Amino acid sequence: xxxxxxxxxxxxxxxxxxxxxxxxxxxxxxxxxxxxxxxxxxxxxxxxxxxxxxxxxxxxxxxxxxxxxxxxxxxxxxxxxxxxxxxxxxxxxxxxxxxxxxxxxxxxxxxxxxxxxxxxxxxxxxxxxxxxxxxxxxxxxxxxxxxxxxxxxxxxxxxxxxxxxxxxxxxxxxxxxxxxxxxxxxxxxxxxxxxxxxxxxxxxxxxxxxxxxxxxxxxxxxxxxxxxxxxxxxxxxxxxxxxxxxxxxxxxxxxxxxxxxxxxxxxxxxxxxxxxxxxxxxxxxxxxxxxxxxxxxxxxxxxxxxxxxxxxxxxxxxxxxxxxxxxxxxxxxxxxxxxxxxxxxxxxxxxxxxxxxxxxxxxxxxxxxxxxxxxxxxxxxxxxxxxxxxxxxxxxxxxxxxxxxxxxxxxxxxxxxxxxxxxxxxxxxxxxxxxxxxxxxxxxxxxxxxxxxxxxxxxxxxxxxxxxxxxxxxxxxxxxxxxxxxxxxxxxxxxxxxxxxxxxxxxxxxxxxxxxxxxxxxxxxxxxxxxxxxxxxxxxxxxxxxxxxxxxxxxxxxxxxxxxxxxxxxxxxxxxxxxxxxxxxxxxxxxxxxxxxxxxxxxxxxxxxxxxxxxxxxxxxxxxxxxxxxxxxxxxxxxxxxxxxxxxxxxxxxxxxxxx
Numbered sequence: 001x002x003x004x005x006x007x008x009x010x011x012x013x014x015x016x017x018x019x020x021x022x023x024x025x026x027x028x029x030x031x032x033x034x035x036x037x038x039x040x041x042x043x044x045x046x047x048x049x050x051x052x053x054x055x056x057x058x059x060x061x062x063x064x065x066x067x068x069x070x071x072x073x074x075x076x077x078x079x080x081x082x083x084x085x086x087x088x089x090x091x092x093x094x095x096x097x098x099x100x101x102x103x104x105x106x107x108x109x110x111x112x113x114x115x116x117x118x119x120x121x122x123x124x125x126x127x128x129x130x131x132x133x134x135x136x137x138x139x140x141x142x143x144x145x146x147x148x149x150x151x152x153x154x155x156x157x158x159x160x161x162x163x164x165x166x167x168x169x170x171x172x173x174x175x176x177x178x179x180x181x182x183x184x185x186x187x188x189x190x191x192x193x194x195x196x197x198x199x200x201x202x203x204x205x206x207x208x209x210x211x212x213x214x215x216x217x218x219x220x221x222x223x224x225x226x227x228x229x230x231x232x233x234x235x236x237x238x239x240x241x242x243x244x245x246x247x248x249x250x251x252x253x254x255x256x257x258x259x260x261x262x263x264x265x266x267x268x269x270x271x272x273x274x275x276x277x278x279x280x281x282x283x284x285x286x287x288x289x290x291x292x293x294x295x296x297x298x299x300x301x302x303x304x305x306x307x308x309x310x311x312x313x314x315x316x317x318x319x320x321x322x323x324x325x326x327x328x329x330x331x332x333x334x335x336x337x338x339x340x341x342x343x344x345x346x347x348x349x350x351x352x353x354x355x356x357x358x359x360x361x362x363x364x365x366x367x368x369x370x371x372x373x374x375x376x377x378x379x380x381x382x383x384x385x386x387x388x389x390x391x392x393x394x395x396x397x398x399x400x401x402x403x404x405x406x407x408x409x410x411x412x413x414x415x416x417x418x419x420x421x422x423x424x425x426x427x428x429x430x431x432x433x434x435x436x437x438x439x440x441x442x443x444x445x446x447x448x449x450x451x452x453x454x455x456x457x458x459x460x461x462x463x464x465x466x467x468x469x470x471x472x473x474x475x476x477x478x479x480x481x482x483x484x485x486x487x488x489x490x491x492x493x494x495x496x497x498x499x500x501x502x503x504x505x506x507x508x509x510x511x512x513x514x515x516x517x518x519x520x521x522x523x524x525x526x527x528x529x530x531x532x533x534x535x536x537x538x539x540x541x542x543x544x545x546x547x548x549x550x551x552x553x554x555x556x557x558x559x560x561x562x563x564x565x566x567x568x569x570x571x572x573x574x575x576x577x578x579x580x581x582x583x584x585x586x587x588x589x590x591x592x593x594x595x596x597x598x599x600x601x602x603x604x605x606x607x608x609x610x611x612x613x614x615x616x617x618x619x620x621x622x623x624x625x626x627x628x629x630x631x632x633x634x635x636x637x638x639x640x641x642x643x644x645x646x647x648x649x650x651x652x653x654x655x656x657x658x659x660x
Contacts, residue, residue, distance in 0.1 A: 002030045002058040004050035005039075019045060026050035030058035033065045076172050078119065078162070079112035085165045094251040099158060106131050106147070106155055116166055116173050121181040124159060128152050128185065153185040192327035194362045195320050200328070202310030203303070211302050213271050214285050218299075218322070220265040222329030222348050224248060224255065225322055229293040231284045236272060238264070245349065249295045256349045263347070330360035504537045508547050511535070512572060520571035531570050548572045599650060606634055612648045619643055 008014055008024040020026050025041050028050055032038040044050035063069035082103055090096045110127050111119060132152055135144040147155075160179040166172045204216055218228060226249035235244040242261040248254045264272065281290040287297075299322040307317045326348070333344045345356045511533075513522035523533035523544055533544035549562055552574035556562060563580040564571055600608040607615075615628055625643070629636040641647040 002028070002051070002054035004028050004044070004047055004054050006047070006050075018047070021045075028054035028057060030054050031061060033061045033071065035065060070174065073117050073174060074172055076116050076166075076170075077112065078114055078116055079108050081116055081162055081166050081170065081172065082108065082112075084170070085162060089165065094249060102151075102155060102158060107159065116163075119163075119178055121178045124156070124179055124182040128156060128182070131155065149185055149187050153187060156182070156185055192331070192360050192362045193320060193324040194331045195324055195328045197332075199307065199310070199312055199316065202312060203306035204310075206309035206311070207306040210275070210285065211306065213275055214299075215303060215306055215325070216268060216271060217284070218325040219329055220268045221262045222326050222333070222344075223262060224326065225297070225299050226251075226295060227254060228299075229283070229285055229297055232282045233276060233279055233284060234282070236264075236276075236284070238269065238272060241269075254349060256351055258349070260346065260349050327360045327362065330356065331362045334361055504535070504547060505551060507537070508535060508544065508551065508572075511544070515573070518575075520566055520568045520576060521573040523570055523572050527570065533570055533572055544572045545577060548574045549577050599648065606638075607632065607648075609648075609651050612642055612651055615639065615642055 005027045006018045006020070006024055007027060008018070012023050015023075018024060020043075026044045026047070026049075027039055028042050028044075029037060029039040042050060042053055044053055060069065064071050086096070086100065086103075090099050093099070107127070110130070111123065114123070132146045132149075134142055134146045137143045156179060160177060163173060163177045163179055167174075167177065200219060204212055204219075207215065214228070218225075221243060223231075223243075223245055227245050227247070230247040230249070231243065231245070235246060237244070241264045243264060244259065244261050245254055246259050253259065275284070280286075283290075283292055285293065287293045303320060303322055303325070304318055307320070330344050330348060333347070334341065337343055341353050341356060341361075344361070345353045348356060348360060350356045350360075511523060511525035513524050515521050525544065526534045526541075528534055534541045535544040535547050536542075537547065545562060545564070546556065549556060556579070559582070560579040561582055562577050564576060565578050566573075566576040568576070599605065611632060615632065618628060619625075623631075625636050625639045629639050632639075638647070
């Protein structure tokens, strides 16, 4: 229950109408947000004001206690939050000194006395913009240079961390972090610097002693300078071939916060063994007193001294810093491992491979050119000016073009299966479950990717081997005739368009997914809406199972149709196909497969084959359709369909004239 109580001043005579502050002070009592009694002085002058204030305080405390209203924020400044965050968080970190300097020199003079709840994104933008500009005195002379973008980004990160601490830990700020809405700091994009191999060889060759070991160690491990000076001899495991990286500078761990290991390069192992025998300190690279070097260790001086000893002069002698040895390792390692970014990321100790790509890998034109030259292309030549070059003595002719390129491809690239994509050479082998196999059908007969066998009388006179293979594909595709004509014209114009690498045979086998033993062969190419596999030949789409049959058995006769014995319309295995009469297809054009339940085997059939024969016999003997329907328990319509041959057509029907 809220109440008001007056405390009288000494020497004042009490009366019925006390007035503050003349006679004393009013105190209000109420239950706070924790539900406990609380009493505090207030500025009310009369009893009525004090009682009203007590009721308001108790009502607000109850709303806060029940979660209806938010608790008011403490009136705390940016400087007060920083002091608390620095004492509890930053003071335990290795870079506490740098953080303290940045705050006290660049942030607190502007925002230190500002209430935290009043700071807006515009205030942060104004601070960073001001610190990025040069400061001039009244005479126009430079008093202070503007901060570099990297330093401004550090300030932005520190402010972001301060508000996150106030929001999550102190609960002294409510709403979105204002730094998130401030303008980001854009840093100039700079490629990592890679020291050329010839300069490294000259520098290392002209350096002796521990300095040479230090530079060679940095190049072949890629570890940071702070980690380098912390490596101890117990961390080097020669038997396992690894170096444990545990600390960096004054930190208890590495910069990434994790202990990692780096493999020992074979060229570095003799140096490690030699200097272990001569070691007088537990550190690999100790200071003059045998202890650990400090972070002021000038490793750049040793690198430039080695460059000068190697005869490097001019700008190149001073163009590189010690950190460039780390990016040199990253770039050379990626090139040596054919782009294994994960390996380089783990060795360098990055949590995200984007850091590895952006800051420590330089794309060198020489390496890119070598990688591009590994790509084998087979694009048709249509420029008449190049025909003489293509068919010169130094190039294989049309007849042996595929054999020459296949030999070259097999020698230069590992075995395996690649999808057929336009312009790229497809090898004549299919890799299944890591093994190399040649496609076989149900009969066990092998089929290579070179195409089906062609009889001598089928080969066109004067045509190349490539054109003969295409002609086989054309001859084996009888339907639709328009598509075959298109493909035939493409073959006839082969000399004008140049050698075409992808015959129908190659395109077919590149999309076949072989199955084990007598299982169906799947199709990895396009399909129609019903799931039938499609293959583009001669600019037109064909059903792939027709191509499979044509490559195995030749063209489908005009009076026959293909039917899947396996019942799987997506299968392209020639051994699962069979010729059938057109009468075996229903009016919808769907094949009546062997698996399909029909006749008396159908789950909804009301008659059997024997009953259908009896119906036809009794019809010929004069029985009526309604009489037959009642006798067999079916509708007169079904009797009419049976006698007309529209249903139960797989049984031997009577002559149409007799049934009608």
